[in-house]
Amino acid sequence: MTLTIPISRFRRLLFAILQAIAPARASAAAHAQLSQLYDRWGTAVFRAAYAYLHNKSDAEDVLQDTFLQYMRTSPELESPAHEKAWLLRVAINLSKNKLNSAWFKRTDTLEESYPCADLDSDLAFVWDAVRALPSKYREPIHLFYHEGYSTAEIARILGQKESTVRSLLHRGRSMLKETLKEAYDFDE
Known part of the structure; x- marks a missing residue:
């Protein structure tokens, strides 16, 4: 099983949110950078979030929030490996925050199998x-x-x-x- 949001739809959604929160950064270059980041690390970030949350829709939310956090902060990263590590760390922290939220503790999750296309x-x-x-x-x-x-x-x-x-x-x-x-x- 792979991500259910088609890549192009996910990119458009992220770009629309980026335009809403930071119109100055929502350029074609930012869109290209976001697409490249998602292509490179989207699946890894999703899997890390899913490993914590055990819920596909919550993991998709964390995936989106992780990339939005990247675009908001524009961190200076040394290499692609550092970029991946930063994204995974943010996804793990966001997943932990979601697990500790009062709303999340009061809800029951649907059981899903682990999504690994590989x-x-x-x-x-x-x-x-x-x-x-x-x-x-x-x-x-x-x-x-x-x-x-x-x-x-x-x-x-x-x-x-x-x-x-x-x-x-x-x-x-x-x-x-x-x-x-x-x-x-x-x-x-």
């Missing part, structure tokens, strides 16, 4: 198990296995020591192994 549907049970992990283990596992970050890069993104990230990955893998072993009775 993965076989046979592996959906693994991502369901990852989704069930506490967030302190889920974050590094998502960034390591889904986004392909090294432990040093994850440490910078999460603001933790590299050894802490390695420990969290190890413990998270152990928890997944036990969960999958119990639930699916895999042999060693």
Whole structure:
């Protein structure tokens, strides 16, 4: 499953919002930059938000808010990797804020499967198990296995020591192994 908002519709929506909040920045160059950013990092930002929120529409909201935050602040970033890390950090923070909001705590979410166009549907049970992990283990596992970050890069993104990230990955893998072993009775 991929993002449900068609890319062109999503870009138009973001650009319309950008025009409303900052008309001076809503130029053709800003539109091109937004399109390029979305093409490059939209799926990664969506997956990070979905990993937290477990709800497609909330993850789409965070995706939109992340790109709007980028356009509002216009951060000076050193490289495409730094750009991706900044976007993921903002998406994670926005997701945490949404989870901590009083409105979100009073609502029930609809269960959805993990949206990964890249993965076989046979592996959906693994991502369901990852989704069930506490967030302190889920974050590094998502960034390591889904986004392909090294432990040093994850440490910078999460603001933790590299050894802490390695420990969290190890413990998270152990928890997944036990969960999958119990639930699916895999042999060693």
